[in-house]
Amino acid sequence: MTAITGEFPPADRETVMAFLRGKGIGTAVHYPLPVHRQPLYAGDPPGVRCPVSDDVSAQVLSLPVHPGVTEDDCAYIAETINGGGVVTWMSA
Secondary structure (H helix, E strand, O other): OOOOEEEOOHHHHHHHHHHHHHOOOOOEOOOOOOHHHOHHHOOOOOOOOOHHHHHHHOOEEEOOOOOOOOHHHHHHHHHHHHHOOHHHHHHO
16 A cells, blocks of 8 residues: 545644544644755755745645555545545545
8 A cells, every 4th residue: 555645725634634533543744844944955955945845745644554554444544534524625
């Protein structure tokens, strides 16, 4: 299974994460800072602007992805997302 991410407006990401947490589905934000803002790359090159990276890093969340996730888990996660209105947040 590969990484699954969803993009939500920043204010809605927390709402989606809380909703999924309430259903027993863990989520995470793996990269709260885009790469160009990481300390290793700070100021290289000077004045660089990456507005798309800034926007995406404020919106992306990760769903459970590990060897212990079963097919039933995947089905539950998909049903919860599809039935809980998350899909409408994604397409807004």
